[in-house]
Amino acid sequence: MAQKTYDWAAIAKDPRFIELHERKTRFLFGWWIFSTAYYFLLPIGAAYAPDLFKIQVLGRVNFGYAFALSQFFVSWGLAMYYAKVANRDFDRMTRELVQELG
């Protein structure tokens, strides 16, 4: 099939592309570092702060259990937040850029 060729270097220098990838990079790596750090607090905390993990916060439920459960909701929350930002900002910026080049 006929394939349109693009001037990739020129697109890479387009200020809109630069803005897009800078915002994406900041968001993606920033939140990745956050979520990874939050996750590693779990095995580290269980090993080095067992007394904190044993504190009962609600009936028999202790802090360690609540913290492990929170990992699920933090991951889901982050996924939903990313979907919202990507659908609202990143996809729109990409569309505008692509349409102009198209």
Added chain:
Amino acid sequence: MKKLITILAVALLATPSLALAANTLKANPYVTLPIFGIIIAVTMGVVIWSAKKTKSAADFYTAGGGITGTQNGWAIAGDYMSAASFLGISGMISLYGYDGFMYSVGWLVAYITVLLIVAEPCRNAGKYTLGDILSFRTEPKPVRAVAAVATVAVSTFYLTAQMVGAGKLMQLLLGIQYTYAIVGVGILMVGYVVFGGMTATTWVQIIKAGLLMTGAFVLSILVAIKSGMNPMRFFEDIATSPYIIDHVKLLPIYLRELEGGKATLDAGQRFLEPGLFLTNPLDQISLGMALVLGTAGMPHILMRFFTVPTAQAARKSVIVAMFIIGSFYILTTLLGFGAAIHVTPQGIQAVDKGGNMAAMMLAQQLGGEFSPFLGDLLLAFLCAVAFATILAVVSGLVLAASAAIAHDIYVNVIKDGHADQHEQVMAARITSLCVGTAGIIIGIAAEKQNVAHLVALAFAVASSGNLPVVVLSLFWRKMNTAGVIAGLVVGTIVSIGLVMVSPNMTYPEKVADNAKKAYTKLEGDIAAGKVAPEAMDKTVKTIEAKKAEETANRGGTSMLGLKKELFPLKNPGIVSIPVGFLAAILAALVFPSRRSEEMFDEVYVRQNTGLGMAKAIDH
């Protein structure tokens, strides 16, 4: 198979204070076999339907890119959740409480890396395989060859672990001979992949994920009903179960805590606290790293992103998968604790010391409280779920390995990319047949082998070999041929090397030492008059068996001729991942390539925008 299969074993941690009914696990073949039949019939229907649609290479490898985000999300979940996570994690929770739950968390968090770092860029920059992503701005032939070897290595390790697990599971549940079980699973797996390619594999994975979630959900509801649908009472039931309290009191770790004066006297509550099973934090962190980075480097997971039409669909599929996988692990917690309360740790260990049958036994027991038939039905359904789970995972692995061999090595290295659609599909089908057959043979050969380390190995290679070069290829301008090859080779070899000298391997000297310790203690018990007369015969026999075990193993060495491990961790990630990144970066800097740097703009614009993607699909 005419009679019921009964598995009776003697509880090793028999509790003197509590009378315990003999525990059995029987699958009723009159209920189980029809359910298996339905699953086989439905999936075969899917294969026939898919085979008609599979005409081009893109159809075979990516279902023509026509899978929707939601469908792909279910398929990812089906591809990922193995029988090990379903049976193994619920079992770990049923025996060690909190640690099993903590262990499950990493398997979900891993998807944050997939979502944020690899899914969309891979969708935009790739075509069928890992080799496609890595060869974009490098010397294609050597890079594809090395990437294919890495893919086949990861898939083979994982596949072998799955096949051996499948054989043992079917043997235990249905009484089918190990070899027949492997051949049966293998024939179905080859059938799905050879005839139906990615379309059939995808639908088998979707069906499996649906069955697995249904089974886990129904069983969880039963567990919740038993605790009055009240979460607070559920935890009260765990912490006050006399069986759980007895079980915790006999755990070596709890005994050590008692001696150290650190143990809580509330042994039931101790079950909800960390440290009963996972005792080496460094190993936990190392495993966490392998999961968080390795999942995103698994070829059979990466491949799923080529089946959707756009980056948006790739994103949606990861999010759908995360909700399914996360819900599944939360339900698994209910099943694990539920089994601890209702089946009791002693009962679970009477059937399988590792606890792998906990969820199955729970199904039989809770269903059986309504009527024996319902117990049989629920157990049969869960057996069928485990069966579908195995089929879905192994099919995905065979497809990924075949794609690497057929697409990267045959079409692009041997034939220089000059192969028409018909030849490409033929190559893919023949390769799948060979890979599947190899899987069956390896599965049979590995029956007596210790395969527990193979899953750790698969994740280690994926996280130390594949993931660094994928990320650097997508995001680092200076990445080039030397970097990709060095990263893959060094990451893979270091991971394999460290696992080979790790505590995962069997060290006969250690087995002998443990046997000696066991019989010395029993002999001491006899001398001290602690053994009841009626138990004397059994104790003497155990001592003889342990002595024979010592003689058989004394002086032996591990596969690599070692007396004891050289590397202290079961999971090498904490060392091998940094080494993999470092090797890739150093090699790329030492052997710079101007062409690779110049082409970075194209890769980077493509992966961010999806521009030029039509080429990726129709090429």
